[in-house]
Amino acid sequence: MPSPHPRPPRTPLSPLRRTARRTAVVCLVVAAALPAAPPRTATAAAPPLTFGACPDSVPAPAPPAHVECGTLAVPLDHDHPDGRRIAIAVSRVRATGTPAERRGVLLVNPGGPGGSGLGYAVTKRAKLPESVRRGYDIIGFDPRGTGRSAPADCGPMGGLFDAPGPDPVPRDRPAERAHLRELRQLAADCAHGVGAALPHLSTEQTAHDMDALRAALGEPTLGFLGVSYGSYLGAAYAAAHPHRVGRMVLDSVVGPWDWHDFDVRQARALLRQRAVLFDWLARDPARHGLGDTPQAVRASYARVRSGLAAHPAGGFGPAEFDRAVYRALGRTERWAGLGDGLRRYLRDGSADGLRPAEDFAGPASRTYEAANRTVKCADGPGPRPARVLADIRRLRRLDPLPLLTGLEASACAYWARQPERRTPLGSPQAPPVLLVASAHDPVTPVEGAHALRRTLPGSRLITLDDDYSHGVFASRGNRCVDDAVADYLVDGAVPADDVRCAGAGLP
Structure with a gap:
């Protein structure tokens, strides 16, 4: 099925990028149109977000980009939406491309659990490929329990x-x-x-917050880039709202094990x-x-x-x-x-x-x-x-x-x-997502990516070989990885098979 967005004019590919495409990426265009099935929770009535000035802790992006912040009221317990509500802090840096280049919103999460993401919309955006910055509004947020969102x-x-x-x-x-x-x-x-909020500061409830944020932004689907714990959060969103998943990148992947088992690994x-x-x-x-x-x-x-x-x-x-x-x-x-x-x-x-x-x-x-x-x-x-x-x-x-x-x-x-x-992860109803891993990452060992992908049928894994660090896409400066992920985010191009990229080795 063709992409619902017109494809913008592309600049000529560099020899390196042409080689990466020929050897690693045989593309399949993923549909981004909204399927008929509804999401699990009722989020359509969410009020639109009002954005304004950001706290001083949020850095300013390089011009012409501009960052703005707001708050979104969500139920503490999404299973009881009429009960107590909490405020989720949100930031946004709008896409800098033309309307024809726009691909929607890309929600970003830096990991943890516990990592604040309000300023991450600015700091991570600065490292993203230019085509992604032009195509997406980059959305940051403090997940519940962190930063300025009902901190634990x-x-x-x-x-x-x-x-x-x-x-x-x-x-x-x-x-x-x-x-x-x-x-x-x-x-x-x-x-x-933490008191009565203790059982509700969970990944699954945060996934429902993400869908409420999608609805408040008026978007039919949610693009997502999650790093480290953010990959676990993305997989939880795919389980809870598979028909709302847009283009999803899970980087430095946490495996689908219970947390203590993961910690020991x-x-x-x-x-x-x-x-x-x-x-x-x-x-x-x-x-x-x-x-x-x-x-x-x-x-x-x-x-x-x-x-x-x-x-x-x-x-x-x-x-x-x-x-x-x-x-x-x-x-x-x-x-x-x-x-x-x-x-x-x-x-x-x-x-x-x-x-x-x-x-x-x-x-x-x-x-x-x-x-x-x-x-x-x-x-x-x-x-x-x-x-x-x-x-x-x-x-x-x-x-x-x-x-x-x-x-x-x-x-x-x-x-x-x-x-x-345990928190449900992944869904066969979600579209294919892209997983990214470093071959020797000690923080999120690569076997976690292989295990999680089994919960996300049709997904592909990009592995950075001969690399020993945590965090890969728009982090290690590897053109093979960054180009393949950018092609997926901008054009919906899912590699025909898994991709292996050559890393730089030890310093």
Whole structure:
């Protein structure tokens, strides 16, 4: 079926882009016309959005683009639409192309759960291919529980923000019992702080918010670009509103598992990535000064961590160290900085080179961490405490120095209101979507993309080979990926088969 929008004149393709098309993309035009079947929830009566000035925290796009913001009132519980309502913060940067080039709206989500998306409409748009910026109004929003949309407040979260925090890796039975007590207190703090909204700050309810936003914008279908957790959110929208799905790109894909299972898979992938990091640092011992073999680098790493555990440096202990390592492993451009920080600590005992620029205990981070646990624990039944300890022990057997920073759904073992079912993901009724993954992403391992695509029949996967970072489209600067995704978003061109693009390798 032809596209409902006239195709704009195209500029001649570069040789690289012509090659990518010939070898990777045999196109099938996807219909964007609205099917007759209605969505699950009644959103047609949503009032139109009124846009105005944005908060100071939202950056201004480069001229001639302009960003504007508004709020959308939605039910706290979409199953009871006449009950309490909450406000969802929304931003928009209009398409800069001609009317003939316009393709609709592209809602963007940066991940999390817990990530604020209000300013993301500007920052991500700046990286998008020009044809996408010309064709789409880019829409950002703070999902419920985050940013300016009924932000979750879990108070002290069981001491999560204490600095220095206790060692996050329990190594004996007393430490394991203390770890479970901290998780129990975190869950209790969220139940107290979030209150009656606790079960409703979920991915499924956010998916219904997205459809209410689509209706308020007057659009028959919703274009969507979701990164990391945003891929899970997009799959939830496809399950709840398959006939409203427009062109959907799911980048750095979260697999369709329960959250604790995903967290454990991520922890294993992070250990594989850390081994790659040790090997990389050992290749240039003169530059990094941590040893000339992976084993020697690992020994240096262990000395730093044990030193911080024994004598935290200015509030920076093993918990803060593990968070810094977790952050660095997800993007290879951060590896040199981590190596420098390790070397500086071994040289003069200063942890300053290891501290991330962002304030972990600041208001934005507190909201993020609260929303992260609240959403994960509202999305499905949590693990039993015995499962939490069993998985920690397995990770310790795999490596005596595991990274447990990402085991966020462990708190769901003590959640006050355990949901009875998991969030539905994907639908055979949705049109084909495009999934994008890095072959060695440790944050969202590539097997998650292969698993999720089975819930979205007809979809295609673009894999960036020889790449080790999280976030691919309009992020890694790879023309093969960016051109294929832009062709899909602008022309509806679904590759005839999966696409593999050559990555740049390690830095």
